[in-house]
Amino acid sequence: xxxxxxxxxxxxxxxxxxxxxxxxxxxxxxxxxxxxxxxxxxxxxxxxxxxxxxxxxxxxxxxxxxxxxxxxxxxxxxxxxxxxxxxxxxxxxxxxxxxxxxxxxxxxxxxxxxxxxxxxxxxxxxxxxxxxxxxxxxxxxxxxxxxxxxxxxxxxxxxxxxxxxxxxxxxxxxxxxxxx
Amino acid sequence: xxxxxxxxxxxxxxxxxxxxxxxxxxxxxxxxxxxxxxxxxxxxxxxxxxxxxxxxxxxxxxxxxxxxxxxxxxxxxxxxxxxxxxxxxxxxxxxxxxxxxxxxxxxxxxxxxxxxxxxxxxxxxxxxxxxxxxxxxxxxxxxxxxxxxxxxxxxxxxxxxxxxxxxxxxxxxxxxxxxxxxxxxxxxxxxxxxxxxxxxxxxxxxxxxxxxxxxxxxxxxxxxxxxxxxxxxxxxxxxxxxxxxxxxxxxxxxxxxxxxxxxxxxxxxxxxxxxxxxxxxxxxxxxxxxxxxxxxxxxxxxxxxxxxxxxxxxxx
Numbered sequence: 001x002x003x004x005x006x007x008x009x010x011x012x013x014x015x016x017x018x019x020x021x022x023x024x025x026x027x028x029x030x031x032x033x034x035x036x037x038x039x040x041x042x043x044x045x046x047x048x049x050x051x052x053x054x055x056x057x058x059x060x061x062x063x064x065x066x067x068x069x070x071x072x073x074x075x076x077x078x079x080x081x082x083x084x085x086x087x088x089x090x091x092x093x094x095x096x097x098x099x100x101x102x103x104x105x106x107x108x109x110x111x112x113x114x115x116x117x118x119x120x121x122x123x124x125x126x127x128x129x130x131x132x133x134x135x136x137x138x139x140x141x142x143x144x145x146x147x148x149x150x151x152x153x154x155x156x157x158x159x160x161x162x163x164x165x166x167x168x169x170x171x172x173x174x175x176x177x178x179x180x
Numbered sequence: 181x182x183x184x185x186x187x188x189x190x191x192x193x194x195x196x197x198x199x200x201x202x203x204x205x206x207x208x209x210x211x212x213x214x215x216x217x218x219x220x221x222x223x224x225x226x227x228x229x230x231x232x233x234x235x236x237x238x239x240x241x242x243x244x245x246x247x248x249x250x251x252x253x254x255x256x257x258x259x260x261x262x263x264x265x266x267x268x269x270x271x272x273x274x275x276x277x278x279x280x281x282x283x284x285x286x287x288x289x290x291x292x293x294x295x296x297x298x299x300x301x302x303x304x305x306x307x308x309x310x311x312x313x314x315x316x317x318x319x320x321x322x323x324x325x326x327x328x329x330x331x332x333x334x335x336x337x338x339x340x341x342x343x344x345x346x347x348x349x350x351x352x353x354x355x356x357x358x359x360x361x362x363x364x365x366x367x368x369x370x371x372x373x374x375x376x377x378x379x380x381x382x383x384x385x386x387x388x389x390x391x392x393x394x395x396x397x398x399x400x401x402x403x404x405x406x407x408x409x410x411x412x413x414x415x416x417x418x419x420x421x422x423x424x425x426x427x428x429x430x431x432x433x434x435x436x437x438x439x440x441x442x443x444x445x446x447x448x449x450x451x452x453x454x455x456x457x458x459x460x461x462x463x464x465x466x467x468x469x470x471x472x473x474x475x476x477x478x479x480x481x482x483x484x485x486x487x488x489x490x491x492x493x494x495x496x
Contacts, residue, residue: 105256107476111477111479162253
């Protein structure tokens with residue numbers, strides 16, 4: 001994952017931009033569909049895909065201002081909106097084996113109370129599309145964003161560990177109507 | 181499940197030796213041990229996930245990072261096991277565990293720990309806060325004074341202060357700050373931090389004398405506000421909970437006050453005084469039986485969660 005410095009002029013872009021690795025069949029995309037990482041479905045932990053770590057391959061996506069994009073599924077974008085407000089963004093997409101697991105992950109991660117008032121803006125967005133969980137963190141301060149990224153990744157790691165421990169048991173259980 | 185616990189390599193001493201418990205370090209510890217602990221608890225109890233009725237977790241108050249770490253586990257497990265969630269107030273966890281262990285029916289509660297200092301009594305489906313610290317908790321005061329004296333953190337600074345205090349012979353006059361039903365400890369801490377080095381250097385007193393004096397002063401303040409609450413409520417029971425509640429001197433002083441009033445004092449030992457998961461389970465159990473459920477949408481944690489915010493529907 002790549003973090004944009006403040007001097008990049010807002011050009012790291014979104015990995016899902018045109019022609020980027022996030023587009024099925026697009027240049028540089030991994031086989032198997034959008035957002036799939038190299039480890040997903042290929043011997044990695046059941047039901048859990050890893051965020052992509054590979055860089056763009058050919059046809060690198062362009063950022064909103066035409067500059068080069070990071071092309072990574074975990075990416076940090078710097079969008080300049082004016083001299084006084086400069087928002088930094090980090091975006092991570094995580095594929096899961098099923099939409100149910102992605103939604104479970106979203107519900108587990110997205111529920112904490114807003115942080116205590118701090119200077120600047122910190123937004124956390126968790127969305128699911130199919131089997132893809134997208135996490136978007138936006139902050140006005142780089143340090144705030146760094147802390148938020150660290151915290152988010154730690155929680156995501158913990159979540160994946162839990163799912164590795166208990167998901168096989170969960171999947172082996174009979175449907176809910178037949179439980180005790 | 182109460183018997184399962186985890187520390188890692190003297191984590192407690194190492195953390196306190198620096199600047200007290202740091203949220204990031206504490207959260208890291210919780211993340212590292214929680215799943216092993218969960219599986220061990222299931223194994224030791226001989227239960228499976230299907231035997232579990234609900235998932236109780238600490239909703240607050242407390243440090244944000246550790247709260248979030250555990251909440252993520254609770255939410256995930258609740259979804260995987262298809263069990264209801266119950267978010268528990270940490271302070272109420274102490275109270276309900278204290279009531280369970282001691283058998284106290286409707287006590288005036290003195291809740292004293294490193295993070296909280298409150299006098300609480302039950303009234304009309306709420307645990308009402310009759311008095312509290314207006315700045316730092318009494319345990320925080322003791323721990324920070326331990327750092328001034330460079331007292332060892334093993335096993336805990338409060339315990340070592342207590343042992344040193346037993347050897348104290350001279351009472352040093354310290355600021356006594358009770359404001360109505362509330363107490364203040366930051367001033368006494370500032371004062372003793374200022375005078376400690378001078379008095380020790382001149383031989384005016386010993387570190388043991390200072391520990392003794394600090395305990396006598398802050399505990400007397402706590403006894404006063406507890407007694408005032410008991411008088412207001414007409415209560416014949418007092419219950420001490422929280423980590424500082426392990427302090428034998430505090431228990432003695434409270435016992436003397438209760439005896440003079442014809443009341444009974446209840447206290448638990450260190451297994452249940454200090455923060456523990458079983459107290460959350462106990463309070464969660466009471467809440468679950470009373471019909472409390474925490475929807476996933478409301479399952480966020482909060483660092484500031486007042487004791488009296490919870491509607492206590494499991495009591496008359």
